[in-house]
Amino acid sequence: MDFGLDDDHRALQASLTRLLQRHAPLAQVQAVAAQDEPTDPVLIHALADQGLFALLVPTDCDGLGLGLLEAALAAEALGACAAPAPYLGPVLSGLALTLGGDAALKKRLLPAIATGSLLPGLAISEASSGARRNFGVTASGGRLTGTALAVVDFATANGFVVASRCGGLFWLESDASGLSCNRLTNIDRTRSLGELQCHDTPALALDHGDVGQTLRTVENAARVLVAADTLGAASTMLTRAVAYAQERRQFGREIGSFQAVKHLCAEMASELEAARALVWYAAHAQDTLPDQATLLACHAKAHLSEVGTFVARTATEVFGGIGITDALGLHLQFKRIGLNRQLFGAPERCRVDAARAQGLIGQRPPYPAQAQV
Amino acid sequence: MDFGLDDDHRALQASLTRLLQRHAPLAQVQAVAAQDEPTDPVLIHALADQGLFALLVPTDCDGLGLGLLEAALAAEALGACAAPAPYLGPVLSGLALTLGGDAALKKRLLPAIATGSLLPGLAISEASSGARRNFGVTASGGRLTGTALAVVDFATANGFVVASRCGGLFWLESDASGLSCNRLTNIDRTRSLGELQCHDTPALALDHGDVGQTLRTVENAARVLVAADTLGAASTMLTRAVAYAQERRQFGREIGSFQAVKHLCAEMASELEAARALVWYAAHAQDTLPDQATLLACHAKAHLSEVGTFVARTATEVFGGIGITDALGLHLQFKRIGLNRQLFGAPERCRVDAARAQGLIGQRPPYPAQAQV
């Protein structure tokens, strides 16, 4: 029985944090976020060199073969500094390929993901968040048609893992015929979204093994990783709010000596500390407790969404006016938390999924036929 | 345009408050609440003399013929001191008889209600809150069978207005054949609940006019009146918490000078002040704005349930340990708010009803056939 991080985990955190301090200091992140196309090639290169994208890739495909707890610690570090770099897309696409691709495809793609030369976007919104309007792709005879919304890590993507509206998973080359791509600008200027419009576009089914289980595993991992990203972002906001409350003076005293400010900070810290244990637990469960993996992933995503929203708002309140300006860059984490909340299933949906995972209510009904255009 | 209380309203409040100060001071309410059968005949008699039960009875039946705003102000005053007396039962039964009874029945019963000699209980739980388990009565050929739960103002009841599970309304004599009555002890020791077990029990249908509309009007009035009761109870808790915070000293200063306590009080006061306007508005609308009557009644009930719960807990926190003892009697209002929350539709149900009332979703489906035992 040992619940907590070991020395390897701490070393991973420390080296990644050092790298981010050098390549993604606040001023740099602010500068990238102000650009029209907010990505930072230097940072991406440095992260790739560090092995960030190789974390979950199996060792026989040149990866590090680590588990989801390690991937979650990395997500937390990236969220903490609002790193303007892809992560969810490549890491989760790699997981989908590992589980669902055949040997040849894996040998072709996974080593490239591990080195960072292939940075796929992930398009599972309709399966994990539900299909909005008429969005979603349908598959027929190895060809995709329709539009996938909210493709994650879009700007740097040179390939895509796509889930069809009925839960199939596909590998899609970025130069596939009949594919057009649009960037979707979003509040978080450190990560990019897009949409894929497919018109009879050829794609490779990732149907090695149990497809339903592969999608579930990828979705669970996605939920845990965004929860960890929110944990990191919210922790930064708390830490900075506390530091500000220790220094900033109004009415002749540090504002942190006012009970109202003190209690806001205590409430944030209490929520985050318990949430941190939940994220570790959920991440670890993905690799070790298969019976509880879905339940914990859903809860981690939903709970961190709520705690993150609370901390984002409350920390901003502690700062007062300066908190809503670009001067301190707090909004970078605020928006990161805002985007995470909506990705891969909003909290309400994740809680329903948690109830389904323990059999309290029935499974989600199949996608209604009349909407399958 | 004039939104607020006029001199007549204030006179009504003042005279009722004076009466309650004399006949229901805290020590007296505590003594009654400690009894096995918590009712106070002296108080009931005094309230009857003051015309409390005549408020809504039409003038041609010896009543005062006033509106629901006046009835709500009375409910607020009763809630404020947690008066151990029937009110909802007689007043709302009278309303049901007024709208649904024929002339002979009205002439027979309403004058007796106005004087307080007839104090009917109200049994509309299955229609307004939903039928739990197999509770509920069904009607057939002027006879009722089944059990009605949560009959309001039960201990003093010498007659009942009963809603069947399908929404019919009936007048039931307390000595009707096949009727047995059980008291249901509840947290609030100032008001009594009970159940009616009917076995082929004869009853008079209150089917004069539109029965559906009569039930809706009674239910709306019930929701407004319990909202007003909660408003009164919560206002007392706030007032007493503020007074305590002004006096009680800890750490060498009044606890009301601590920002944490100050902000708790400010939050309670803000919520209650806005809620007060909503209750007045909803009560007035019942008699003057038929299109909005149901919407506002549902919202008043749901919103005051939430605000009441918040104030009940928060005021108790301001008091600290002494707040949870019987010494100050604060729990009388705490429990009153707790009972009100569950009566005539819990907040979740009232919000669904509010959505239905404005056509956002469809009407409530009829009671499922298989459960109609």
Place this chain on the structure above:
Amino acid sequence: MKLAYAPADLAFRDAVRDFLATHATSWPKRSESMRPGPDQIAWQKLLISKGYAARTVPEVYGGYGAAPDLIKSRIIAEAFAEAGAPGGLQNQGVSMLVPTLLELGTEAQKRRYIPPTLTGELVWCQGYSEPGAGSDLAALTCRGEDVGDHFRINGQKIWTSSAHVADMMFCLVRTEAEAPKHAGISYLIFSMQTPGIEVRPLKTMTGQAEFNEVFFTDVMVPKDQIVGERGQGWFVANATLKHERGMLGDPNAAAARLRAITAILQRETVDGESLINNPLYLDRLMRLQARVLAMEANGLRLLTAAQKGEPAGLSNLIVKLMGCELNHQLAGLAIDALGELGVLYHGGPHEVDHGIWQHRYMFDLGLIIGGGTAQIQKNIIAERGLNLPREPKLAKPDAVAR
């Protein structure tokens, strides 16, 4: 209790409606700029001539000169909202400087500044907050040195929303270095063209530069440009702040947002099912509708009290705290219900309502924080509304500010 209008009021409403219908072609376009353009100035002049703007300002200062009548004011606001017509100007000059001058200005100041301010031709900005003086406004350190017939101003202001387009500023300056904290401040008005003023845009989290910082270096302001007495600026400003607080938390705005969100829930689908059928979003919508109705009812109560000249007490003190929070929560519901569509921003494809919900979610958080934070509002409610004791004095009071 009477929620209907009297016949005379109804007739007045008909007149306003007629006016709006007749002049629909003259409605100026909504402008992004904080400085009114020619069509807005023309519209404002027309509104003043009809008494639909500057209604109670005396004619001699360029207003319409009517006696105060809250019912008529409400009818005007309702009729304009109903028609979707642009109402009278609401900038800081009209809303804050004019009432202050009317109350405390000299006759010369009133005659010179009020008329062009009312028409929108003279634009003002507010110089109150400083980086070191936010919620503790009286700690401000921007200094006005007495140099004969002028003050020489040095220091910095922040949160001056329209500084980049303004002609003039009304400004709090510490002119009496030796006086106690609250008694050393003067309220000065001066041209933004005065040498030594530098304006820098201040970008907020919404991505827009809704505010500015203003820097003063040896800015010379004639002593007759003071409003009220020397050292009395704190009290002059509080009169003005009172007017600002009344502007926030308007329940009509919340009601309009609620309608817009209801439309989103009815229109948008997930997995082919309308969002309005999602019980969780519907429940949140209904919770917020109850709050909107409560604040509307509270507004009616305030209006009645004002009409009768009765003190409004708590029901007035809560408006900003409750209203801003409500608006923030409404925006939060819209974003949540929209899911991944709700995070789209900065103008790309599929963005809903031009990203207004994200913008409001962030901007309203700024309102909760700004203009006296929610924390300060709660202190005010507790101390003024509930008579709870003030924070006790500290053992070693620090210097006025750092």
Place this chain on the structure above:
Amino acid sequence: MKLAYAPADLAFRDAVRDFLATHATSWPKRSESMRPGPDQIAWQKLLISKGYAARTVPEVYGGYGAAPDLIKSRIIAEAFAEAGAPGGLQNQGVSMLVPTLLELGTEAQKRRYIPPTLTGELVWCQGYSEPGAGSDLAALTCRGEDVGDHFRINGQKIWTSSAHVADMMFCLVRTEAEAPKHAGISYLIFSMQTPGIEVRPLKTMTGQAEFNEVFFTDVMVPKDQIVGERGQGWFVANATLKHERGMLGDPNAAAARLRAITAILQRETVDGESLINNPLYLDRLMRLQARVLAMEANGLRLLTAAQKGEPAGLSNLIVKLMGCELNHQLAGLAIDALGELGVLYHGGPHEVDHGIWQHRYMFDLGLIIGGGTAQIQKNIIAERGLNLPREPKLAKPDAVAR
């Protein structure tokens, strides 16, 4: 990270399970009384002999004498919870007085008081709070006058839960009238049979007398009945309070409640529909399940830190605040889901689970308030956990207490 038990631990768990199965007939009935009966005392003695109670107390003081092993402690707790078996005694004597004596008592005190306390034969109550000294405990005024070889005690205590059945009291008394607030208190232990002690039951909102008030009139206590030094009682008591705070907010209790509420939602119906199919109650249940899981994970983290002798920091400080609030909210959900069945209480027909949900809803609110209110807990988290500055000193300190 390793969530499984080692083989040796699993063997130990088997032994505990075997013991419980073998002795299932000896399990004492759950008692309403706060004083253990003969079968409970016999069970407790059996548990001590097996090392399932008083596990780490030295044998010489009547304990089992094992080295501390948090994993084994956890396994014991889990196995007892799993079997539904009554665990070792958890009264204030066992949980608070024994650790305090072990740490700070004299050898004579330890030998005399610990053994019968552990077996349940000697029952203690706690005399800390006073009507004028609740959250500000150090303001207590109960006075112990120095009269040669005795203290003469006069004053009052409140919230002494088992005073009416206790043999002895551990009590904070102000023995040094002239010393500063925190330095004038002594920690005394004395028999409840001492002349001059009066116990009056204190009824709470649950309707039960869960507490008492205790009045002292010239109660004479020998000076050797002090634990620690004269005037050091505040620090002795804080050692004890630390143990109390750890008792509250147990995530296992919250998990058990969550399971019970889930069963209610699955069992009960409204209009023929199971409550579990009501999306609003299900959503609340899931929100609370996430919190229960988070507190369970936090508990595992604490256990690991304790095992390794690492400081637990914030994750320890939050347990009471978060745990008590969670339990209160769980009870609130049960009541809400039960609707009008949820308000039944005091033992009438249809009452669900003997009214336990209403009882917990009120009692847990008492826990949020008592033992250091939530407000005080937040101060501690902010000051000790986050290093935020303490409340500054006041200009005119009042007398120690009024």
